[in-house]
Amino acid sequence: MSKPLFIRNANQILTFQGSSQAPLTKEKMGKPYVIEGGSVWVEDGKIQDIGSDEELAGRYREKLTEAEEIDATGKVLSPGLVDPHTHVVYGGSREEEFQMRLNGKSYMEIMNAGGGIHATTRATQDTDEEQLYEESKSRLDQFFLHGVTTVEAKSGYGLSLEHELKQLRVAKRLNEDHAMDVVSTFMGAHAVPMDLKETPEVFVDHVINEMIPEVAKEELAEFNDVFCEKGVFTPEQSRRILEAGKEYGLKPKIHADEIEPYAGAELAAEVGAVSADHLLKASDEGVKRMAEQGVVGVLLPGTAFFLMAESANGRKMIDQGVPVALATDCNPGSSPTVSQPFIMNLGALKMGMTMEEVLSAVTINAAHAINRGQEVGSIEKGKQADLVLFDVPNYMKLQYHYGMNHTHTVVKNGKVVVE
Ligand code: NIG
Ligand code: FE
Numbered sequence: 001m002s003k004p005l006f007i008r009n010a011n012q013i014l015t016f017q018g019s020s021q022a023p024l025t026k027e028k029m030g031k032p033y034v035i036e037g038g039s040v041w042v043e044d045g046k047i048q049d050i051g052s053d054e055e056l057a058g059r060y061r062e063k064l065t066e067a068e069e070i071d072a073t074g075k076v077l078s079p080g081l082v083d084p085h086t087h088v089v090y091g092g093s094r095e096e097e098f099q100m101r102l103n104g105k106s107y108m109e110i111m112n113a114g115g116g117i118h119a120t121t122r123a124t125q126d127t128d129e130e131q132l133y134e135e136s137k138s139r140l141d142q143f144f145l146h147g148v149t150t151v152e153a154k155s156g157y158g159l160s161l162e163h164e165l166k167q168l169r170v171a172k173r174l175n176e177d178h179a180m181d182v183v184s185t186f187m188g189a190h191a192v193p194m195d196l197k198e199t200p201e202v203f204v205d206h207v208i209n210e211m212i213p214e215v216a217k218e219e220l221a222e223f224n225d226v227f228c229e230k231g232v233f234t235p236e237q238s239r240r241i242l243e244a245g246k247e248y249g250l251k252p253k254i255h256a257d258e259i260e261p262y263a264g265a266e267l268a269a270e271v272g273a274v275s276a277d278h279l280l281k282a283s284d285e286g287v288k289r290m291a292e293q294g295v296v297g298v299l300l301p302g303t304a305f306f307l308m309a310e311s312a313n314g315r316k317m318i319d320q321g322v323p324v325a326l327a328t329d330c331n332p333g334s335s336p337t338v339s340q341p342f343i344m345n346l347g348a349l350k351m352g353m354t355m356e357e358v359l360s361a362v363t364i365n366a367a368h369a370i371n372r373g374q375e376v377g378s379i380e381k382g383k384q385a386d387l388v389l390f391d392v393p394n395y396m397k398l399q400y401h402y403g404m405n406h407t408h409t410v411v412k413n414g415k416v417v418v419e
Helices: 026-030 053-059 093-101 107-112 117-125 127-143 162-176 200-217 235-247 264-270 284-293 301-306 315-320 341-349 355-362 363-368 397-402
Strands: 005-016 035-045 047-051 068-071 076-079 082-085 148-154 179-188 223-228 253-256 274-279 296-299 325-327 387-390 407-414 413-419
Touching: 005 053, 005 387, 026 315, 026 355, 035 053, 047 053, 076 082, 076 284, 082 341, 082 355, 082 363, 093 107, 117 235, 127 148, 127 162, 127 407, 127 413, 148 301, 162 179, 162 200, 179 200, 179 235, 200 235, 223 235, 235 253, 235 264, 253 264, 264 274, 264 284, 296 315, 296 363, 315 325, 315 341, 325 355, 325 363, 341 355, 341 397, 355 363, 355 387, 355 397
Parallel strands: 005 068, 005 076, 082 148, 148 179, 179 223, 223 253, 253 274, 274 296, 296 325
Antiparallel strands: 005 035, 035 047, 076 387, 387 407, 407 413
16 A cells, blocks of 8 residues: 655646546637645545645645645646657667658658658567667657656557557556556558568558458457558558457557548548547548547647648648547657657647647546546546646646646556656
């Protein structure tokens, strides 16, 4: 039994009260869910109580001496940040490609010439499981330092049964061994391997008939994702893969309309995807259907920033009723970062989102994007005590001082992991 934790006298507590059942949309995304001045009592890894310091000190008077205390004076207490879209398990790195892009080559040109995802696939295949585990583990440590307490992690740099399983086993072990919660997504359909370029259907069949059944059998993933993009997987191929996953209990997700419009948002609504991600070129009709079906739009402004592209229209999607979440897309090619705080800045500066909307998007809506809305993403009684204390006196300063990491203390399941 761990000691109770008493977080005392925060300047502001961002609660997102009442949002565990469904993601926030429209005006509800932009409301400030703020308690001015308050404390939180944590026990058995859960949030037990929220109230004024005096109230809680009175109510838990008998346990006060045994409790560990955190002085939150002058700081903002937020739910631990959730990152609902990462490719955090990978081998190698691609700074030379960044240099090539600075010299005028495009992301897709590099990929079609065998670089990009293919380069990371070769590096990941060449990295053994232990090494992959160690490298990914240190990235999770970095996520903690940026206030992130839950990450989604995709496979998709194996592109063969053996190496896809290796990637997913690493994610599973990290979820078990590391304090971070790691939620796994199978993404065998991340690219068509170079040797099957001329016969993509052969690979699609392989994903459907060999990979998905094995991933499901070993219980290595909750979600199934596809890179639906011109020159990668067509909407028809994507539909087949996502429908096949559903039969094995894998919930659909989709990389949609990133580089060119391709009716990916429409497909997400049609197959009942939990989220559609990227959406830079999503059509109005697709966005409308996502809103109708409650598909979370996971926007990745760091990827747009790093690929020097125009960001997705977050403002418009929120106005049309899409529940929007924000993620890093942490990967070695299009978004080599773990900084959700910087992604928050981009949400405000590049997508026209308000400060309050940005906060909903990296907490409760991000949790809903990976089906964790009931466990994490808000500060409410009974939820996991995943909390981050930011060293700013009010939440507006998280946005105002941009490009900085204000993370001060991180609590995961009731235990201090960063102080
Ligand atoms: O989400 N868009 C496709 N996949 C990743 C990029 C992967 C890579 O470049 O290695 C993404 O941006
Ligand atoms: Fe991605």
